[in-house]
Amino acid sequence: MKNYDVIVIGGGPAGLAAAIRAYDLGAEVLIIEREEITGGILNQCIHNGFGLARFKESLSGPEYAARFIDEVCKRDISVMTNTTVLSLSADKKVTAINQTDGIFTLQAKAIILAMGCRERSKGALNIAGTRPAGLYSAGSAQKYVNIKGYLPGKEVVILGSGDIGLIMARRMTLEGAKVHAVCEIMPYSSGLKRNIVQCLDDFGIPLYLNHTVLKIEGNDRVTGVVIAQVDKDKKPIPGTEKHFDCDTVLFSVGLIPENELTKEAGIELCGATKGALVYQNRETTIDGIFACGNVLHVHDLVDFVSEEAEIAGAAAAKYALSGSKERSVVNTFAGDNVSYVLPQKIDKNIEGNVKLFFRVKKALEKCTVKVICGEQVLLEKKKRVVRPGEMENVILPESLVSELGGDISVVLEGKEI
Amino acid sequence: MFDVAVIGGGVIGATILRELTKYRLNVCLLEKEADVAMGQSRANSGIVHAGFDAPVGSLKATFNVLGNAMMEDYARELGVKFKRNGSLVVAFSEEELKTLKELKARGELNGVKKLRIISKEELFEIEPSVSKNAVGALLAPTGGIVCPYKLTVAAVGNAMDNGATLLTEFEVVKINKGENAFTITAKDGKSITAKIMINCAGIYSEEIAKAAGDNSFTVGGRKGEYILLDRECGDFVKHTLFFTPTEKGKGILVSPTVDGNIILGPTAEQVSDKNVETSVDGLKDVQEKAAKMCDKVPFGGTITSFAGTRAYCNIHDFIIEESKTVEGLINCAGIESPGLTSAPAIAKFVVEDLVSKFFEMVDNLDFDGQRKPDDFFNNLSVEEKNNIIKENPAYGKIICRCERITEGEIVRAIKTNPPATNVDAIKRRTRSGMGRCQGGFCQPQVVEIIARELNIPIEQVTKSGKGSYLLRGKTK
Numbered sequence: 001m002k003n004y005d006v007i008v009i010g011g012g013p014a015g016l017a018a019a020i021r022a023y024d025l026g027a028e029v030l031i032i033e034r035e036e037i038t039g040g041i042l043n044q045c046i047h048n049g050f051g052l053a054r055f056k057e058s059l060s061g062p063e064y065a066a067r068f069i070d071e072v073c074k075r076d077i078s079v080m081t082n083t084t085v086l087s088l089s090a091d092k093k094v095t096a097i098n099q100t101d102g103i104f105t106l107q108a109k110a111i112i113l114a115m116g117c118r119e120r121s122k123g124a125l126n127i128a129g130t131r132p133a134g135l136y137s138a139g140s141a142q143k144y145v146n147i148k149g150y151l152p153g154k155e156v157v158i159l160g161s162g163d164i165g166l167i168m169a170r171r172m173t174l175e176g177a178k179v180h181a182v183c184e185i186m187p188y189s190s191g192l193k194r195n196i197v198q199c200l201d202d203f204g205i206p207l208y209l210n211h212t213v214l215k216i217e218g219n220d221r222v223t224g225v226v227i228a229q230v231d232k233d234k235k236p237i238p239g240t241e242k243h244f245d246c247d248t249v250l251f252s253v254g255l256i257p258e259n260e261l262t263k264e265a266g267i268e269l270c271g272a273t274k275g276a277l278v279y280q281n282r283e284t285t286i287d288g289i290f291a292c293g294n295v296l297h298v299h300d301l302v303d304f305v306s307e308e309a310e311i312a313g314a315a316a317a318k319y320a321l322s323g324s325k326e327r328s329v330v331n332t333f334a335g336d337n338v339s340y341v342l343p344q345k346i347d348k349n350i351e352g353n354v355k356l357f358f359r360v361k362k363a364l365e366k367c368t369v370k371v372i373c374g375e376q377v378l379l380e381k382k383k384r385v386v387r388p389g390e391m392e393n394v395i396l397p398e399s400l401v402s403e404l405g406g407d408i409s410v411v412l413e414g415k416e417i
Numbered sequence: 418m419f420d421v422a423v424i425g426g427g428v429i430g431a432t433i434l435r436e437l438t439k440y441r442l443n444v445c446l447l448e449k450e451a452d453v454a455m456g457q458s459r460a461n462s463g464i465v466h467a468g469f470d471a472p473v474g475s476l477k478a479t480f481n482v483l484g485n486a487m488m489e490d491y492a493r494e495l496g497v498k499f500k501r502n503g504s505l506v507v508a509f510s511e512e513e514l515k516t517l518k519e520l521k522a523r524g525e526l527n528g529v530k531k532l533r534i535i536s537k538e539e540l541f542e543i544e545p546s547v548s549k550n551a552v553g554a555l556l557a558p559t560g561g562i563v564c565p566y567k568l569t570v571a572a573v574g575n576a577m578d579n580g581a582t583l584l585t586e587f588e589v590v591k592i593n594k595g596e597n598a599f600t601i602t603a604k605d606g607k608s609i610t611a612k613i614m615i616n617c618a619g620i621y622s623e624e625i626a627k628a629a630g631d632n633s634f635t636v637g638g639r640k641g642e643y644i645l646l647d648r649e650c651g652d653f654v655k656h657t658l659f660f661t662p663t664e665k666g667k668g669i670l671v672s673p674t675v676d677g678n679i680i681l682g683p684t685a686e687q688v689s690d691k692n693v694e695t696s697v698d699g700l701k702d703v704q705e706k707a708a709k710m711c712d713k714v715p716f717g718g719t720i721t722s723f724a725g726t727r728a729y730c731n732i733h734d735f736i737i738e739e740s741k742t743v744e745g746l747i748n749c750a751g752i753e754s755p756g757l758t759s760a761p762a763i764a765k766f767v768v769e770d771l772v773s774k775f776f777e778m779v780d781n782l783d784f785d786g787q788r789k790p791d792d793f794f795n796n797l798s799v800e801e802k803n804n805i806i807k808e809n810p811a812y813g814k815i816i817c818r819c820e821r822i823t824e825g826e827i828v829r830a831i832k833t834n835p836p837a838t839n840v841d842a843i844k845r846r847t848r849s850g851m852g853r854c855q856g857g858f859c860q861p862q863v864v865e866i867i868a869r870e871l872n873i874p875i876e877q878v879t880k881s882g883k884g885s886y887l888l889r890g891k892t893k
Contacts, residue, residue, distance in 0.1 A: 084815040099810035102803035121855035123721030128697045131723060133880035133887050137857040148861055150875060150888040175892050220884030
């Protein structure tokens with residue numbers, strides 16, 4: 001059995017950045033990637049807007065990925081492509097399969113989980129109607145258009161206003177398709193504001209908030225959909241139905257971290273993020289197994305994925321080369337208006353500031369983020385506006401971290417928009 | 418000319434076709450869709466019933482009990498998974514307990530073995546998820562589960578391996594009875610001739626009989642809606658759980674599937690057309706009833722919902738006989754539940770007792786009833802898998818990541834009888850695309866593999882046959 005200091009599962013943006021960081025700190029690193037090339041989902045994201053935070057440039061997905069792939073190539077990092085990990089054990093054995101080596105098992109001192117996420121399927125929604133051809137997740141449609149060079153359909157309705165759905169509304173329009181509507185059940189879009197402006201508004205594509213698809217029509221291929229407005233309880237309001245003739249329905253109804261291997265290894269998951277429970281160094285509940293990127297929690301900007309992956313990469317190298325230290329743990333909780341906080345656990349013995357990432361439950365303006373411990377407010381920060389579609393953060397300085405007297409919560413006060 | 422034409426590639430047509438190939442007969446199967454198992458054998462609960470439901474003395478009762486006893490060997494020969502997981506009919510009131518006693522008595526008269534009424538304590542012990550409102554249950558240990566479309570595909574495949582012909586996209590529109598043979602014409606004008614004809618057309622069996630000149634029965638459609646839960650929830654229940662039948666019907670069931678999912682449903686709604694739409698009310702009904710049967714149903718694990726149309730007949734029993742008006746026409750109609758369970762027994766009866774009147778039945782000495790399971794690769798040891806990958810590296814490439822299906826298995830499904838020629842057909846054979854992402858990741862690759870193996874342009878690959886095209890041409 002071959003041994004590595006660090007095995008990174010997944011060669012997308014998270015895996016690449018984590019591997020580079022781990023290697024630079026002296027670890028022998030292997031990346032295992034199931035696709036033919038590394039870069040992950042960025043390879044099919046040919047639009048720009050990536051890297052504004054990290055490189056102060058607007059890059060396309062493949063360009064952003066290339067910056068990291070180039071760095072990997074400069075180093076002696078092993079990369080296995082076309083290789084799927086079949087199982088992961090708590091003692092860090094990785095069993096994988098590919099065409100040249102068959103099924104084989106490797107041993108690592110530390111593991112970094114960077115498997116990314118998958119799209120929530122239409123099946124999970126219990127939508128009424130038939131199941132004809134022409135129903136695609138937005139990401140599958142993106143793969144057909146940008147990688148395979150085929151157009152899935154010409155008359156399109158998009159259900160859900162996640163970022164990929166918004167991007168695909170524009171992409172399909174540019175390819176000559178007519179996008180009739182984007183329909184969102186919530187009163188707000190879960191996508192980035194800039195995507196709503198650049199992908200819908202600029203192309204005159206209507207966004208129907210508080211609307212859901214009532215029915216899908218067509219036997220062989222989709223022929224139409226019926227949408228309707230919903231009330232506060234998400235129940236359709238009779239009389240508000242609208243019918244669209246279309247040959248394609250795209251679903252952009254959420255992303256789910258892909259944690260089958262994580263579960264199999266016995267790692268504890270967080271109900272809110274659907275990813276592993278982690279410390280600030282992105283170590284999971286199993287010592288020496290780390291997680292970063294969309295497998296940990298769904299990010300909206302890849303720049304933050306890279307940042308998080310570097311934290312995990314550094315910690316994995318450190319663990320592989322010098323083992324673990326004793327912990328002193330407090331938990332973090334999501335308080336008022338906050339849906340989750342990550343990391344869920346803080347180890348006071350780990351040096352450095354702790355950046356607390358969180359998402360809000362509803363759009364608020366003129367708000368204050370507070371980090372509280374019991375009755376005590378440790379930190380306050382003003383935010384002009386916060387939205388569920390955009391991840392927020394607040395930095396807990398090292399001086400406060402080492403002094404934490406108990407569990408902390410992040411709460412948000414503000415005016416509803 | 419064929420000796421026998423079987424019309425309809427559902428489980429009944431499939432098992433009859435296979436049975437026919439045990440004899441030296443030239444036989445064919447005519448199927449209107451692009452693949453077999455596209456009607457009720459596709460969207461079906463997959464239950465191998467014990468046999469306590471059907472009225473004493475009915476064909477349903479007879480074939481159910483016979484079929485149940487045959488199913489284990491039958492499925493094994495065809496390499497299809499079967500599990501005798503046992504059924505429970507759950508009572509929620511003293512009155513329902515009384516009905517259970519009637520059911521038990523009826524079952525015993527039908528020849529069902531090992532039936533037992535159990536206390537709620539025993540019930541909660543063997544099925545902890547059952548609602549605490551339950552007061553007892555009828556346990557039928559002989560109840561089982563099988564995958565209806567896999568059984569159908571395997572039976573047709575095995576029949577083809579033994580010489581039968583499959584004609585897909587052959588929608589019968591006209592039947593002419595000549596002196597010694599039927600001329601059967603399809604919608605696109607193709608026609609075949611056959612000495613005798615077996616009508617296994619499910620919800621279309623009335624139309625087929627009428628086309629041949631037999632107006633003796635009517636068949637209607639009844640729509641059933643289902644919800645399927647992820648394999649993650651697979652151990653939620655072990656037995657197939659039924660409500661106690663009332664005058665209003667049987668209610669829905671909560672059951673594991675043989676592939677490890679949980680299935681909830683079906684509703685029962687009379688429909689005028691062959692409508693297979695799910696409805697908001699129907700799916701809500703399934704959820705409410707499932708929640709009545711069990712505590713904490715893991716609805717969060719829903720991966721898909723679907724509907725199917727089941728035939729029901731004005732006679733309320735199976736029709737399995739030679740037509741009284743058209744010589745050489747054998748009708749297998751009104752095969753409602755427990756049709757799947759009964760299929761192997763019906764096939765044996767039809768061939769041995771009905772077809773035998775028309776031909777001298779000479780054994781086909783080359784008949785081999787064994788079929789290599791479609792999921793054979795999955796059941797191998799690591800060493801065996803590695804030997805196969807060395808020989809054929811396509812088995813080392815995972816295409817469907819949720820169900821871990823390799824390119825080798827997909828190519829094999831395209832090349833094995835009955836050949837899979839579209840995305841859904843691949844899914845039914847390999848489970849590729851059947852997992853939690855529902856084909857989100859693997860469909861583009863599956864489409865490419867189909868185009869490559871069938872040597873057709875990628876735009877011609879369909880989801881499930883004619884009209885269900887997936888792509889509208891190249892990008893700019």
